[in-house]
Amino acid sequence: MRYLIEHETILDYPTPVREHHLELRLTPRQDAGQRLISHRIELEPAAERHSYQDYFGNGVDYFCVTAPHTCLITRLTAEVETLRENPFDFEPVPAHQQKEWYARELRQTPALYDYLLHRSSLTPAVMKLAAELDCALPRYEAEQLPLNSLLELMAWIPKVLAYESGSTAVHNDLLDAVRHRAGVCQDFAHLFITVARSWHLPSRYVVGYMDPGILAEGELIATHAWAEVLVPGGGWIGFDPVHNLLANDRYVAVAVGRDSYDAAPQRGSFKGGNAGTHPQVNLTITNQ
Template sequence: MQLSIRHETLYRYSVAQAYSIEQLHLTPRAEPQQRVLSWRITTPGHCSGYSDAYGNVSHMLTLNDPHDAVRILVEGVVATTLLHGGRLLTQENLSPLIFTVSTRLTQPTPALLALADATLPPRGEKVRTADLLRLTAHIFGAVAYVTGATDVFSTAGEALTLGAGVCQDHAHVFLACCHAHDIPARYVSGYIDPESTGHAASHAWVDAWVEDADFTGWISIDVSHNRLMTDAYCRLAIGRDYESAAPVRGMRRGGGDETMTVEATIVPV
């Protein structure tokens, strides 16, 4: 499949800002199941590229002159391939064990520990795809997708207690449960073809480490849709949680109010 992607993020400020800095994870990863045919990032200020600790293509955007708006636009075409059983065939230098560490957003609570114990094999046993899909189904049923129910600071425990959240909350709950059982699992940010749902936007899902009878490695799961990753997905970045893989994340100096609007269009071509 080929996905045509256009994603615009616009920040507006009530007073001029003296300085802004943004970390961008807005370039698709180089992986066997996806190939970038064309890609362009358009920003104001100074934008320099680098590879971060997780191998993500990243950019640092800085604006040193007074500004009352920041417009970040990415657009391009990515060719994707359907995975067998959601299995990633990437060759990585990172040990999967670095993705067993809890973060502020994925810290286990008693409720998360109970969910992990009820759905996953005992610690130390092999984890198979079927086990992780069972966990996914439980989260899908326990945390309803409700836009605006949480924000980027909400934790996995808060989302589970509330029983509502968005894709990043589903991912964080999944990660918290896996880490509680020492299962390597990581956050994925990217895009998804909305098909007929009309919900085109940045998306978040997870990778987790399995030991199936015929495969050992990473599989990719979309908790919000209760399914394995397909060729309808474009992967931008991986990390331990939202904070390390967010498409756009930064800070500003100048006071006043900030508003953000995001427009994303993902269309098969």
């Protein structure tokens, strides 16, 4: 699949702000699952752009707007070709060899421990959630292929959380979402990651875009979040518990991390007296 993505974010401030430092993680990733054909990032007011790759391999664009301003606009235009048509198309490692496969991967790539051992208020130890659940946690069946247990986990998430747009804030504590039995895509992804890590499976948070054709009735086009798990033989496989789908070529990954803090599309700081209004986001995703 080939997509043209146009993503604009407008931040308005009632009084001028200055010395505005801004980090953007908006550029789609380039890896075995997708190819970045072209991309352009624009900023108003204009500022010199600096780019680097962060610890998790995400492309980061950095700007500093020093002059006073009451509006900041960021624009991304990107063309991406997605390549993973069938996420089930791989040769699984036999169940009795899974443990050694993971041990070898962790020895060869110690950074994977970040996706295995990390705990935060967004992805806490699973037992911190147990008292708030009114259904049993899914079990990991070691004698089966991990994909089987992960598919059951994906189907279990909606039993705990109902999808309600605007029900939680950005970087919301997972325990709060579980208590209220409602959340958005980031909460669904965080809950999936929390349980998968309790099974000793390296798991990470992904933010990106999905084909508008996947959207449920009444669901608005927006950035999306899902989880990825390192699966023996398959590599990083994406799980979207909001739509009960494996991420295929209708998903465009932008940034990954241990949780949503690591993969925030936009963050920054400035000097001024007011945090401004809620961002206005204009997003179009066109299948070419």
